[in-house]
Amino acid sequence: MRTISYVDAIREATDLEMARDESVILFGLDVDDPKAIQGTTRGLPEKYGAARVFGTPLSEDAMTGVAIGMAMAGLRPIHVHIRMDFVLLCMNQLINIAAKAHYMYGGQVRVPLVVRSMIGRSWGQGAQHSQGLYSFFMHVPGLKVVAPTNPHDAKGTLIAAIRDGNPVMYVEHRFLHFQKGPVPEESYVVEPGRARVLNEGRDVTIVGISQALVESMRAARYLESVGVSAEVIDPIWLAPLDLDTIVRSVEKTGALCVVDNGWTTCGAGAEIVSRVIEQIGAIRPIRVLRLGFAAATCPPTPSLEEHFYPNGRSIAAAVYDLVSGAPKGWMPVERPELAEIEFRGPF
């Protein structure tokens, strides 16, 4: 199978769906500018014309409402935000209308809407370019949330999101944009509510969300060196969540660590841990741990930012303590060969 990047997978999914269904329409700040949203929209303005692919005024609030109105009229809008932080300008429309319209209008109205947004990191992204806010949307009935971690799923989940009858928050991490991987040329969907087990293991279950999945895979390699076998799960879709796959794994391992690309308080990790305990906590004892952003605002300077995010080594150290049932004080020596991510700043 051919290998393409996450960016190209997004562009290909959009292209295939726009060719298949003329109701699909793509817009947002800068989607038609020379940088083409890191390349994810490159060539699409020329191919589909300015009526279906266009840059917008800096009006995130109204343009979200416009997207909802388009969807009510039968279009399938994709609204793109270069940073997830900017989606905070859209919350009224997303929470009060997009999530609720089908319900509060008694099923008479549908809002098939995809909101793409990017989480930034590193090279001074700082306080307002780095937030992974997907748990906000997991909280609200009527929304679906997906955070694909590899090119294959980037394509398959975007196609699923575009075809969905509901609003879908599609979350991309900038580091993942540079990932390359095998992607079928044809159209396919990675359906909502199905997680994937990436690394089978016996001793602990690690659920990694968005880019934290990559760090979790690194952690699993470090843990091998101390004889800990970690099962790593990519939930892919956060809403609906494939709880069954996670529970089956924890039933086997007895320990669960959720590594989030966000803050832990009221986060996706809190939700996943709670639901697993509710389901099997009375049947067998389980050890749980949440990892995520430090409970601070993201600083731009590298010396502090380094400590803001969990990384492969810090995850491994924390999980080793979890499995051991005691603080061991172990921190693996960095292995440069595990830094397979091709990210390079500045951008």
Next chain:
Amino acid sequence: MKDSRNSSPFTPDLFRELYRIRRVEEEIARVYPTDKIKSPVHLSIGQEAVAVAVCRQLRPDDVVFLSYRSHAGYLAKGGDLRAMVAELYGKSTGCAKGKGGSMHLVDAARGVMGASAVVGTTIPHAVGYAYALKIRREKRIVVSFFGDGATDEGVFDESLNFAALKRLPIVFVCENNSYAIHTHQRQRHFVANIAERARVRGIAAEVVEDDLSSLLARTEDAVASVRAGDGPRFLECLTYRWKEHVGPGDDFHLGYRTRDEAEPWYARDAVRLAGEAIPDDERRAIADDVEREIAEAFAFAERSPFPAPEELMTDVFAETRG
């Protein structure tokens, strides 16, 4: 097409529409204290003429988006009366199956695409709907109804800008009743220039006085222009809310406005004037008809069942069709 230069616009039909909305809301106000209505109501009494004048210019497949003060707009556009009353009663036969209430009236088949409780929220929906019509080269048009309070919101300006930029087939109708809940426009705007704000965005805009003939003439002109493809139009229609912000009563006792302020608006009551313009026997016959229809609608709501408990969890998500 009626010719407003030669014939009176005050037809029996016009009276029927105005009177019907007035009487529906008076009946809501009468029933309200019994607690059979399970939804806060924001009555349009006094403001009926704007909704009626606009919707008389529309075709059945045109579309309107409404605010939470939406009873008049819903009925004027042809929204089903029985389904509306049942919705207020929280019954399963309601237009939103009891899941919306008075502030979220909808009748998609009649082009009533939905009302919202958050001020200004539906303005961009109307713009987005109009965008879809434009790129599909449909002849339909959209009307966005909102109050003067909505013009305080940022989304108002953002939406106007985008509608102007794309020359969309939409009429913006600001029902300016001077008050956002209890706060007068002069306490909220340094300059009272709502129509002017549309004009500087590049949208032909005008202020329409509280006069039925002017309303009919100006709405006819605006709708014809938008339907001809000449881009968006904006009407700031001066009107007055007779009742309290929410609920069935007067509210002069609160002291934020006076009965003296209201008197000139009562004197220009479009419902009464439209009735006086037609023969007595016709007026009585229409009134009888309307009373029968309203009685039947309330009886329908009374005898309809409440939604079954399992309805709580339906409609959270729409089905996905390949």
